[in-house]
Amino acid sequence: MSSDSSSPRLPSGLVWLMAAAAGLAVASNYYAQPLLHMLAADLGLRTAQAGVLVTVAQIGYAAGLLLLVPLGDLVERRKLVVGMTLLTACGLLVSALAGNAAQLLAGTAVAGVFSVAAQVLVPFAAALAAPHERGRVIGMLLGGMLLGVLLARTFAGTVAAVAGWRMVYGCAAVAMFALACVLRRALPAHPPAAAAVSYAGLIGSIGRLFLEEPALRLRGLLGGLIFAGFAMLWTALAFLLSAEPFHYSTFAIGLFGLLGAAGALAAAPVGRLLDRGKGDAVMGAGLLCMLASWLPLALGQASIALLALGIVALDVAAHALHVGNQNAVYQIRPDARSRLAAAYMTCYFLGGAAGSAVSAWAYARGGWGLVAAAGAACAACAMGVWAMRPRRGSLRVPAA
Structure with missing residues (x-):
């Protein structure tokens, strides 16, 4: 039985630490994105082949979500988080030392699989938080994750411009080793929520949850479409900004991650709206904003101001929708x-993997315009899914 009703208020210092840890963990999956043109030149890859690095990272993350995150219901979560953080560091170290594309892909896959430590931290925090603060706490951790996703690009572009791409992965590996030590001391021990069950039974129960819960299916489909559009933007952006008419450096491309960080500012107000039962309003406004963002993005190949506006709008919308x-x-x-996190986030990152693959293909075939059209189509599909959802009374949980 849940102990939510008796949960004390979660200390703010612990929430901030968990948010920072979630951000660092998920960042491990995104260092390559602003470096794709540099990696392609260094390793002799074509544009579409370099884009495979992003796809492998997303598929690895999806595999970790499906196979590792459910363990949070079965084993002690502090030990699980610390162990996964250490293994993420190992994958980053392999990437830093990679001598060819195959070794870089292997390191990327390992880091992708175990960086799902971030997705163990979110339900961990939700279980520790009192009901009246859960939306805010979840919003803070997801805000940390979004900052990790976006600032990973800024960090990678800045460091690679000064010291090369290997230093990016080396610094990230050291940071993850240090984080594991801090988490081992700071996180509280937390017993598993599920009764004793085999690993096979635990994994099998995810499929049953997906079949039994229409709200989970709805949110999984929405999440996949939302992250597909998000991944389309950020996968192709480095190619756009490094080509005519911009010809930006790796450092300048990385700075665009700071624009997307505006989405993290939505965490606190969105969390408060959700705690007040305004989930439908958050979802409707977020989907409309996401669709509208693709117009300035499409025009952004000729105007850096419109491109920046579209990036901010899409990232704010995607973050608000994800928190909701x-x-x-x-x-x-x-x-x-x-x-539940494993089921939802597997859908989410499979959508991201598909979006990354489509984005690299679309840019190679039709340039930025085709990428923008595909992104707008994803947003329109998500709006359609939301419009046709079963209304509040027919779902088991509130729409918040």
């Missing part, structure tokens, strides 16, 4: 939050 989705998912079954 996860807050709704965690209400479905409090005793199965890690498995």
Whole structure:
């Protein structure tokens, strides 16, 4: 039985630490994005082949979500988080020392699989938080993750411009080793929520949850479409900015991650709206903003100001939608939050992997215009799914 009703207020210092840890973990999956043109030149890859690095990272993350995150309902979460953080550091170290594309892909895959430590931290924090603050706490951790995703690009571009791409992965590996030590001392021990069950039974229960819970299916489909559009933007952006008419350096391309960081500022207000039961309003406004953002993005190949406006709008929308989705998912079954997170986030990152692959293909075939058209189509599909959703009374959980 959940102990949510008796949960004390979560210390703010611990929330900030968990948000920072989630950001560093998920950043491990995104260092390559502003470096794709540099990696392609250094390793002799074509544009579409370099884009495979992003796809491998997303597929690895999806595999970790499906196979590792559910363990948060079965084993002690502090030990799980620390162990996964250490293994993420190992994958980054392999990438730093890679001598060819195959070794870089291997390191990317390992880091991608175990960087799902971030997705163990979110249901961990949700379980520790009191009900009246859960939306805010989830929003803060997801804000940390979004900052990790976006600032990873700024960090990678800046460091690579000064010391090369290997230094990016080397510094990230050291940071993750240090983080594991801090988390080992700071996180509270937390017993598993599920009764004793085999690993096979635990994984099998994810499929049953997906079949039994229409709210989970709805949020999973929405999440996949939302992250597909997000990945389309950030996968192709380095190619756009490094080509005519911009010819930006790796350092300048990395700075664009700071624009997307505006989305993290939505964490606190979105969390407060969700705690007040305004989930439908958050979702409707976020989907409309995401669709509208693709107009300035499409025109951005000729105007850096419009491109910047579109990036900010899309990232704010994507973050608000993601917070709304996860807050709704965690209400479905409090005793199965890690498995619910695994199911939802597997859909989310499979969407991201598909979006990355489509983006690299679209840019190679039709340039930025085709990428923008594909992104707008994803947003329109998500709006259609939301418009046709079963209304509040027919779902088991609130739409918040």
